Amino acid sequence: MTEENILLEVEHLQTGYGDLKVVRDVSLTVRSGQITVLLGRNGAGKTTTLRAITGLNRTYGGEVRYLGKKLGETVAHRRVAQGMSYVQEGKRVFHELTIEQNLLLGGFSTKSKKRALLEAVQEIYEFFPILGDKRSLPASSMSGGQQQMLAIGQALMAKPKLLILDEPSQGLAPAIMKEVMERVHSLKATGLGILLVEQAVQESLEISDEVSVLDMGRTSLAGPASSMTLEQLQEAYFGTSESVPAKQMAE
Amino acid sequence: MLALWLKIRALPTWALPLLLGIVLLLLPSLGMNYGMTRQVILTLLLALIVSGLNLNLGYAGELAMGHIAMYAAGAYTAGLIGKAGITEIWVQLLVGALAALVVGLVSGVPGLRLGGWSLAMTSFFLILLIPDVLSIFKESTGGRNGLTGIATPTLFGEPVTENQYYVLVVVIAILWFAFMRNVVVSRHGTAFQVLKQSPVLASSLGISVFRMKLSAYALGAIPAGLAGVLFANLDMFISPEAFTFTVAMTVLAASIFGGSASVYGALVGAGVLQFGLNQATNFQEYGLIITGGFLLFGGVLFSGGIAGVGQKIVRKLDYKAAEQAGRSKGSSAENAVADVEVLQGANxxxxxxxxxxxxxxxxxxxxxxxxxxxxxxxxxxxxxxxxxxxxxxxxxxxxxxxxxxxxxxxxxxxxxxxxxxxxxxxxxxxxxxxKNLSVIEAVESGRYSTQRASILQAVFRTPKFRRIRREDRSEAQRVLNLVGLGSQLNADADSLPLGNRRLLEVARSLIGxxxxxxxxxxxxxxxxxxxxxxxxxxxxxxxxxxxxxxxxxxxxxxxxxxxxxxxxxxxxxxxxxxxxxxxxxxxxxxxxxxxxxxxxxxxxxxx
Amino acid sequence: MTIIWSGMAIGAVYALVAIGYNIVFISQKTFNFAQASLMMLGAFITYVGIVVMQLPWWLVGIMAAIIVGLIAALEERIAIRPVKDMHNLLVTTLGASIILQGVAQLIWGGEPYRVPFFAGDQVISLFGGNVYPVELVLVAVVILLVIGLNQFSKHSLIGIALMGMSEDREAAQLRGVDVRRFAFLAFAFTGVLAGFLGLFVGPKTYAVATLGASLALKGFVVLAIGGFGSLTGTLAGGLIVGLTEALASRYIGADFANLSVFLILVVILMAKPSGLFNRQKERTV
Known part of the structure; x- marks a missing residue:
């Protein structure tokens, strides 16, 4: 892993909402062609971390470096134009727009002409055929899994270097979740760096290269996915010494 | 300097306004000329309408301009019954206020269910209808030409002289502002603040949002109606010209400039618009631009108006004085942890x-x-x-x-x-x-619906109102002690650190x-x-x-x-x-x- | 039939105001009370251009579009952008509207000016009624404008971005849309539109400083009927308000025209606060 592979580096990040500091000390790295998974319980600060990386929330302390440059106060829409594409949790597609409109809007940041975007849309249809079949229907008419694929397709339209996915498996049936995970995995091959936030620990560990676990706004565990043990993970999840569930589970 | 300030603050808050009222009463005997008297009267009438609007805009948090329609209702009621021979001014004031109240209720019930832009537009529309409605009943109202031949008002059967009329207007203004002050400086005022800033919170405290807004709107009808009656008897002539959109804008500008969320801001705003602008040369030409400017820049620059600026200065001086007196946080931090009384839970x-x-x-x-x-x-x-x-x-x-x-x-x-x-x-x-509530007020608001004291009880400061106020205080003190905030009663609730704001919420949820x-x-x-x-x-x-x-x-x-x-x-x-x-x-x-x-x-x- | 034509034409004017409201509503979820005052200004500039300066009509249209567009841009910067709270927005756009009215009164006084229509003022007989050319053109303009804007919002990238932004500002930002700049441009566009439309509105309503308040309110009624954010709805709303006003005025009495429109407004707001032609959006978690 050479240093020039590094896409995104987050160091000692602090962020939150107003005076509610949710994230106190988070560090992580994403490299091109790899998947970094960010794990942690509910309310640990995962989504807030992503919001700070993408510029939706202000950074109170620490640093976010993207492509070797400090991002500082760069506004969200500029970060998208620099190749940072974020799929928010809860399948946030535009429900009132059609699938094709959603995808076109996904390519907005590339500043391409509509004709060029329509070609790019075709590629997405090849990757997610179901989207092509329903192209002129409103996004609200699709099922949860399809909307998730649309959201990912929309993010890909921006020709990103870094793809950030917030709980793509949330609320999906196991079979569909598996399909989504496979799709995400196959994206690695294109050289894309992926930052994945997940609740589904096992499934996401299987496709990840790097793991970072958050607890109460701090990175409590980080390292290569291949070396993680369940015990380590539970300890990182439920706090340090008095981790009752970890003990229970280990029995 | 600070010592003087402390002395001023030791006076009751109504002392200065009352002094102003007395000075106004004495002005004619100090040789004020007719033109001046008329200006003061017009200012006070404007201030009455503005005050009615303030209850709505500043306290209940809705912009509804129906007050011009209520003002017109008061004026035409007085004019018509005056023509019919009922010239006794007290009767006219009573009937006029009632007529305004009816207009308020009739337009408020549908309007307030909507709120926001819909309410504002509906109420603007109401103003547009005034000349049409007057014209429909032109037999009695004189339509667009106006209502003439209103008889001189009488007081206990005696015709009212010009000087007496002036005194009458000042007295009514003093009474209304005392009324308004007593409503606002009470648990109802706090409840209005809560309602304005968060209807969700208000209803979680047991406050019916609709009923509360309606009562603010209806109460606001009273001063507008009174002003209408007094206006009709001022010139013995009224016409739709006095109740136009432009007048409504002047009222709104005065409210914004003086500060909508204040009692006496209405007087300042009305004074500036009536005196300052009317005296300025070329007012006719530039009037609209200036009114618009007040609205635009008032809305952008100082959301609290002149009164808001004043309140900020007062708070700053209070804080300094408190610091000097050594009553800063540290010294009174003895945090008596109170006992929890037995509570009756439910399944x-x-x-x-x-x-x-x-x-x-x-x-x-x-x-x-x-x-x-x-x-x-x-x-x-x-x-x-x-x-x-x-x-x-x-x-x-x-x-x-x-x-x-x-x-x-x-x-x-x-x-x-x-x-x-x-x-x-x-x-x-x-x-x-x-915002703008102290810790103890914020917590007291949690008792609003469990212990009831009506608005009228607040106005007259009845024994029941006083007793409940005492209980509010002591209960708030008790629950604040429970959560460990007992030493910060007078701090600004909204600017507490997050942790303390959470604890404050717990205290508020316990007080009821x-x-x-x-x-x-x-x-x-x-x-x-x-x-x-x-x-x-x-x-x-x-x-x-x-x-x-x-x-x-x-x-x-x-x-x-x-x-x-x-x-x-x-x-x-x-x-x-x-x-x-x-x-x-x-x-x-x-x-x-x-x-x-x-x-x-x-x-x-x-x- | 003459009454119907006249009602449809005035309804078209109200609908044009409502379209302006809608564009601002779609892009930033707020209202510009001064929309009608911008249109009033457009009418005056048309008067000055055609009657005083004797310029060709298309040049006048462009001139009015630019001037009023700039004024709208200025209004956005002063009266909208710095204000966060909705109540203050109401007050500040109202203030902007009053200032425009004051300025118009200062320059042109309180009397109405007749604005000639560039295609002539010869009465035409059509379907058994008399109609002025401008009345026919107004109806056509509003229909074409709605069709055009609808196509734009469905097919152009900018239109799609605007619709997306209207639904979810944050998500649009994450697709690279500079939401603040878009909101600003949309606002300025309503000014351009209002200025240009002075060519058609002026001849129908005359140029008069007090045009703003009444147009603003009728435009709002159209919006309330048609549904907030619905362009197609403004057509139906304009038709209903225009016809109601014309018919009430003819058959009940001139004093009842506003009253009837007001009654419709209250009934509709009570029965369907989101508008007759708007499907109720269900909230999601």
Whole structure:
């Protein structure tokens, strides 16, 4: 892993909402062609971390470096134009727009002409055929899994270097979740760096290269996915010494 | 300098305005000429209408310009009954105010259900209709030509002289402003502030948003009606010209400039617009531009108006004086931890409740039981329906099916303010604390619906009102001591640090002697010490017999506090039981960790 | 039939105001009370250009579009952008509207000016009624404008971005849309539109400083009927308000024209606060 592979580096990040500091000390790295998974319980600060990386929330302390440059106060829409594409949790597609409109809007940041975007849309249809079949229907008419694929397709339209996915498996049936995970995995091959936030620990560990676990706004565990043990993970999840569930589970 | 300030502050707040009133009364005998007298009268009439608008805009938080229609109603009522021979001014004032009140109620009932832009536009439209309505009844109103031949008003049968009329106007203005001041400086004023800034919070405190807004609107009709009567008798002539859109804009500009959320700001605003501008040369030409400028820049630059600026200065001086007097935080920090009295909890039972938004099932067949003297915790991943469930219990959403009951009382389908009055109180994920309230006022607002004292009782400061006010104080002090904020009674509630704002919310939810208390992620953002205070408090509330429901992410805290834990996943209860059982439940761990629990603790991947 | 024509034409004017409201509503979820005052200004500039300066009509149209567009841009910067709270927005756009009215009164006084229509003022007989050319053109303009804007919002990238932004500002930002700049441009566009439309509105309503308040309110009624954010709805709303006004005025009495429109407004707001032609959006968690 050479240093020039590094896409995104987050160091000692602090962020939150107003005076509610949710994230106190988070560090992580994403490299091109790899998947970094960010794990942690509910309310640990995962989504807030992503919001700070993408510029939706202000950074109170620490640093976010993207492509070797400090991002500082760069506004969200500029970060998208620099190749940072974020799929928010809860399948946030535009429900009132059609699938094709959603995808076109996904390519907005590339500043391409509509004709060029329509070609790019075709590629997405090849990757997610179901989207092509329903192209002129409103996004609200699709099922949860399809909307998730649309959201990912929309993010890909921006020709990103870094793809950030917030709980793509949330609320999906196991079979569909598996399909989504496979799709995400196959994206690695294109050289894309992926930052994945997940609740589904096992499934996401299987496709990840790097793991970072958050607890109460701090990175409590980080390292290569291949070396993680369940015990380590539970300890990182439920706090340090008095981790009752970890003990229970280990029995 | 500060010593002088302290002396001024030692006077009651109504002393200065009363002094102003007395000076105004004496002005004619000091040789004020006719033109000047007329200006003062017109200023006071404008101030009355502005004051009515302020109750609405500044306190209830709705922009409704119907006051010009109420003003017209008062004026034409007085003109018509004056022509019919009823010239006694007291009778006219009474009838005029009633007529304005009727207009207020009739236009307010539909208008206030809408709120926001719809209400504003509807009420502007009302002004547009004034000349049409007058024209329809032109036989009696004179239509667009105006109503002439109004008889000279009488007082106890004697015709009123010019000087007497001046005194009359000043006295009525003094009376109204005393009335307004007594409403605003009371629990009702605090309730209005709460309502304006957060209707959601208001209803969780048992305040009926609609009724409260309507009463502000209706009360505001009174000064507008009085002003109308006084206006009709000033020139003995009225025409639709006096009730135009432009006049409405002047009223609004005066309100914004003087400060809508203040009692005496109306006088300042009316004074500036009536005196300052009318004296300026070329007012006719530039009048509209200046009025517009007041609205535009008043709205952008100082949202509190002149009064807002004044209030800020007063607060700053108060703070400095307090610092100098050595009454700063540290010295009075003796935090007597109060005892919790015995509380009468109620059994909260949720039976097979379901809720869908559009096609999404948010909750399906959820059943839950929270007992008095126990802490019931609800946990679950994001989007599992925890907050939805809480919102259903407090009546913000209607249930699609199922029953929610407090002991034997079914509360599903009740509006939230009624649920609150039945004894369910709550805190919010993001602390919901109105601006410009002190800590103790913010907490007292939680008693608004449990102990009632009507607005009229506040106006006349009746013994009952005084007793309730004393109880509000002592109860607020008590619950603030419970949460450890007892030493910060007069601090600005909204600018407390996050942890203290959460504790303040807990105090506010306790003051109304609830039967059930719902705490929504009350621990998030608290530091260790605050967490200990909170945990200790929750346990003491449980001892005291309250029904406590917590929604919480902090698993450690839940294990420490809860008697029963319910785990929600994708809208239904996945497991429930004692903490020890939940800990061992493999499915819960799976939901939380997403790990299949038969794993043997070795490497998870690459196998 | 003459009454119907006249009612449809005035309804078209109200609908044009409502379209302006809608564009601002779609892009930033707020109202610009001064929308009608911008149109009033457009009418005056048309008067000055055609009658005083004797310029060709298309040049006048462009001139009015630019001037009023700039004024709208200025209004956005002063009266909208710095203000956060909705109540203050009401007050500040109202203030902007009053200032424009004051300025118009200062320059042109309170009397109405007749604005000639560039295609002539010869009465035409059509379907058994008399109609002025400008009345026919107004109806055509509003229909074409709605069709055009609808196509734009469905097919152009900018239109799609605007609709997306209207639904979810944050998500649009994450697709690279500079939401603040878009909101600003949309606002300025309503000014351009209002200025240009002075060519058609002026001849129907005359140029008069007090035009703003009444147009603003009628435009709002159209919006309330048609539904907030619905362009197609403004056509139906304009038709209903225009016809109601014309018919009430003819058959009940001139004093009842406003009253009837007001009654419709109250009834509709009570029965369907989101508008007759708007499907109720269900909230989601």
């Amino acid at each position: 909260l039972s949720v039976q097979t409740v379901s809720k869908a938004f559009g096609g999404n099932k948010a909750l399906s067949q959820v059943s839950l039981e929270a007992k008095p003297g126990a802490v019931t915790a609800i946990i679950g991943p994001n989007g599992s329906g925890k907050t939805t469930l809480l919102n259903m219990i407090s009546g913000y959403y209607e249930t699609d099916e199922g029953v929610i009951a407090l002991d034997d009382l079914q509360i599903q389908g009740q509006p939230s303010y009624k649920v609150a009055r039945s004894g369910v109180s709550r805190t919010f994920q993001t602390p919901n604390i109105p 002697s609830p039967k059930v208390i719902l705490l929504d992620e009350v621990a998030s953002g608290l530091d260790e010490d605050e967490l200990d205070v909170l945990a200790d408090l929750i346990l003491r509330l449980r001892e005291a017999g309250l029904t406590v429901v917590i929604v919480e992410h902090n698993f450690q805290l839940v294990l420490r506090l809860a008697d029963v834990i319910y785990v929600l996943a994708q809208g239904s209860v996945m497991a429930h039981g004692a903490p020890a059982e939940i800990e061992k439940n493999p499915r819960v761990m799976e939901e939380y960790l997403g790990i299949v629990s038969d794993s043997d603790g070795t490497s998870l991947v690459g196998a």
